[in-house]
Amino acid sequence: MSNSIASTTSKIVLTINSKTTGVTTFHRRLTTSATATPRLVPNPPDLIKWVKKEGGFVHPSVRIAQSGAFGLGLIASEQIPKGSDLIALPDHVPLKFPEIESDNGDESYSSLVNVARHVPEELWAMRLGLKLLQERAKTGSFWWPYISNLPETYSVPIFFSGDDIKNLQYAPLLYQVNKRCRFLLDFEKEVRREVEDVKLQNHPFGGRDVDASSLGWAMSAVSSRAFRLHGKALQNGNSSDVPMMLPLIDMCNHSFNPNAEIVQEQGSGNPKMLVKVVAGTNIKERDNLTLNYGCLNNDLFLLDYGFVVPSNPYDCIELKYDGGLFDAASMAAGVSNPSFSSPASWQKQILSELNLEGERALLKVTLGGPEVVEGRLLAALRVLLTNDAEAVQKHDLDTLKSLSIKSPLGLANETAVLRTLIALCVIALNHFPTKIMEDESLIEKGVSSSTELALQFRIQKKSVIIDVMKDLTKRVKLLSANESLAS
Numbered sequence: 001m002s003n004s005i006a007s008t009t010s011k012i013v014l015t016i017n018s019k020t021t022g023v024t025t026f027h028r029r030l031t032t033s034a035t036a037t038p039r040l041v042p043n044p045p046d047l048i049k050w051v052k053k054e055g056g057f058v059h060p061s062v063r064i065a066q067s068g069a070f071g072l073g074l075i076a077s078e079q080i081p082k083g084s085d086l087i088a089l090p091d092h093v094p095l096k097f098p099e100i101e102s103d104n105g106d107e108s109y110s111s112l113v114n115v116a117r118h119v120p121e122e123l124w125a126m127r128l129g130l131k132l133l134q135e136r137a138k139t140g141s142f143w144w145p146y147i148s149n150l151p152e153t154y155s156v157p158i159f160f161s162g163d164d165i166k167n168l169q170y171a172p173l174l175y176q177v178n179k180r181c182r183f184l185l186d187f188e189k190e191v192r193r194e195v196e197d198v199k200l201q202n203h204p205f206g207g208r209d210v211d212a213s214s215l216g217w218a219m220s221a222v223s224s225r226a227f228r229l230h231g232k233a234l235q236n237g238n239s240s241d242v243p244m245m246l247p248l249i250d251m252c253n254h255s256f257n258p259n260a261e262i263v264q265e266q267g268s269g270n271p272k273m274l275v276k277v278v279a280g281t282n283i284k285e286r287d288n289l290t291l292n293y294g295c296l297n298n299d300l301f302l303l304d305y306g307f308v309v310p311s312n313p314y315d316c317i318e319l320k321y322d323g324g325l326f327d328a329a330s331m332a333a334g335v336s337n338p339s340f341s342s343p344a345s346w347q348k349q350i351l352s353e354l355n356l357e358g359e360r361a362l363l364k365v366t367l368g369g370p371e372v373v374e375g376r377l378l379a380a381l382r383v384l385l386t387n388d389a390e391a392v393q394k395h396d397l398d399t400l401k402s403l404s405i406k407s408p409l410g411l412a413n414e415t416a417v418l419r420t421l422i423a424l425c426v427i428a429l430n431h432f433p434t435k436i437m438e439d440e441s442l443i444e445k446g447v448s449s450s451t452e453l454a455l456q457f458r459i460q461k462k463s464v465i466i467d468v469m470k471d472l473t474k475r476v477k478l479l480s481a482n483e484s485l486a487s
């Protein structure tokens, strides 16, 4: 059994693909079908047996099995009643980044910490990924039975070809993918610099070379499988949020309507945490055990987990609050003389309160998701599409931000707001070079798994826009029905 980094890096080639897109990507020589995700070694040890041997609990009806296109998953071999314990892991089984006050003379720990210092807070998955790489490189690691069961490759977009990154057709995600790729390339150099003079016995990765591909593998393994749970209790009675990898528990696939949930227990007299998975509903024979990974949009699901949720109720599109663009949308919607580019001073004041004006303004606004229209955007449109400062002053910001509060500034204002939003949707939709039907027919013809993911992603983004347009159009119709009733 080998756990050398080289065994994986030999199959993952780092390609700098800057020719066509200016995007740097790592891509996999081996393409893998989602249905048979190869693991790090061909016949890894039995994970259930290992968890039990380490003092953990696994419900006798829980099995690891192929879960369609989702890769491996956990499945119930018999029905399991609501409230039953499914899995319990003692404190020493989760894999965490070691948090110890002093290195106790362990120099491989201090060099790991030194390397981790170069990782920005937002890429916490890379920090824990370094610990994972350390354990992967260690002969006889305690976690080897777990690590050897991890997928060999990941479908996250840092491993897409340059063409598939372009295929995403959505600038905010392209930006994030590019940022991660650039980080990995720079980080590879930092890691090499940091460890070049470290003696072999103190080397954080047992003397093995760690390149951008293996760093990408580790970051993706963590981002797609780790959970942020309560760590040690702090003196003030709170506890910090600690990312950790939970062997076996991380075999559960995602659902927004999960049948299982994670609970943490601290036994009486035992300060150590026990992490458990409990049946949240009655589970039928052959049901997959699922957890909710979070109410995330598809950008995050694709970036961190390598999949896209169809009809995701939390998916949304990002727009930049921009005077010129909003004036154009408003005029296209038939509003005369909109003032987005040159707001009056009282309007500017409200824009500042909405954090859409000023040096530290956050100009990113969203359409879609449970809110349909981000409150800050809705309030800005309502305020900028009226001349009646007095009417605006009668309402607080929360009222102006709420779509469920009907026409706070009058029917004409609300109609102009909704029409402007619909025009913004049309502009956003026209930004995509292809139509949903074209994307679907490409998928039907047969494409690689990463191209299909990119196509699914952009289909879903366009569907979000269309759904928002439908919702807003319904509201406009209701308003005009109300108007004719009133007149």
Ligand SMILES: C[S@@+](CC[C@H](N)C(=O)[O-])C[C@H]1O[C@@H](n2cnc3c(N)ncnc32)[C@H](O)[C@@H]1O
Pocket: 037, 069, 070, 071, 072, 073, 151, 224, 225, 250, 251, 252, 253, 254, 255, 304, 305, 306, 307, 308
């Ligand atoms: C925590 S792991 C779950 C176990 C994983 N299926 C395996 O084979 O090891 C998360 C990964 O499972 C897959 N997955 C989980 N839920 C999914 C879903 N609802 N749709 C598609 N893929 C899913 C994705 O590949 C994701 O990165």
